[in-house]
Amino acid sequence: GAGVSQSPRYKVAKRGQDVALRCDPISGHVSLFWYQQALGQGPEFLTYFQNEAQLDKSGLPSDRFFAERPEGSVSTLKIQRTQQEDSAVYLCASSSKAGGLYEQYFGPGTRLTVT
Amino acid sequence: QKEVEQNSGPLSVPEGAIASLNCTYSDRVSQSFFWYRQYSGKSPELIMSIYSNGDKEDGRFTAQLNKASQYVSLLIRDSQPSDSATYLCAVNIGGGGADGLTFGKGTHLIIQP
Numbered sequence: 001g002a003g004v005s006q007s008p009r010y011k012v013a014k015r016g017q018d019v020a021l022r023c024d025p026i027s028g029h030v031s032l033f034w035y036q037q038a039l040g041q042g043p044e045f046l047t048y049f050q051n052e053a054q055l056d057k058s059g060l061p062s063d064r065f066f067a068e069r070p071e072g073s074v075s076t077l078k079i080q081r082t083q084q085e086d087s088a089v090y091l092c093a094s095s096s097k098a099g100g101l102y103e104q105y106f107g108p109g110t111r112l113t114v115t
Numbered sequence: 116q117k118e119v120e121q122n123s124g125p126l127s128v129p130e131g132a133i134a135s136l137n138c139t140y141s142d143r144v145s146q147s148f149f150w151y152r153q154y155s156g157k158s159p160e161l162i163m164s165i166y167s168n169g170d171k172e173d174g175r176f177t178a179q180l181n182k183a184s185q186y187v188s189l190l191i192r193d194s195q196p197s198d199s200a201t202y203l204c205a206v207n208i209g210g211g212g213a214d215g216l217t218f219g220k221g222t223h224l225i226i227q228p
Contacts (some may be wrong), residue, residue, distance in 0.1 A: 033215050042119075042203050043159065045215030056214060091158055100207045101147045102215045106158040 002027065004107030006092050012085045013082045021077045025094030032062055032075050033104060035091040043091055047087045049075060050098050082114045119206050121219035129161045129227050136222050138204030141185070148180055150189045151203040153221065159203055163189060178208040194226045 005024040013019050026030050030051055035043035046065065048056040051072040051089055060067070069075040089111050094103040118141040124212040128134040136150075148165050151159035164169045165187065177190040187206075191198055201221040208214055
């Protein structure tokens with residue numbers, strides 16, 4: 001079946017621009033996670049949704065980062081006034097069960113480059 | 116501060132041998148443990164999950180968990196060149212608030228033909 005999809009796959013933004021990254025989870029998956037992966041590092045947790053509810057946003061690095069999942073399926077991660085340190089791969093993962101204890105499946109990621 | 120530690124490598128193993136990847140974690144109450152494989156330029160791919168002490172086998176892969184020692188490992192038998200990748204250990208403590216996974220930096224594995 002279809003896996004997690006993300007768009008765009010690549011995004012180049014000038015410093016100060018706003019960007020929106022989209023994640024389409026596996027159909028029926030209740031849990032959705034966003035991670036940020038810098039070069040040579042493991043992914044770092046940003047935020048978690050259970051259906052449409054954002055239950056954990058402890059990993060969002062600043063108030064420039066905002067995520068939503070209004071209908072409990074597709075999610076958007078928005079970064080306002082992008083900075084160079086925001087350059088990274090943004091990964092979305094979904095899970096069929098509620099909570100973070102269970103297997104998560106990743107999408108292909110969006111590589112963001114801020115110039 | 117939750118931490119997951121892995122030797123970054125590279126770990127070089129001859130084709131056909133057993134590759135052994137190790138991971139330690141700091142949080143005693145961690146409940147679920149995962150190994151992901153990540154090829155260069157690709158996203159992490161789940162290869163094993165383990166929740167209880169002991170061994171779990173799936174094909175050529177065996178995950179081993181020792182909660183008392185806060186240690187989890189991955190063995191790859193009959194290593195193939197296609198196993199060359201970065202292996203990420205990930206841990207989740209669960210509990211209220213639905214935490215995400217905490218990842219190590221990964222071990223770069225090279226299988227030598």
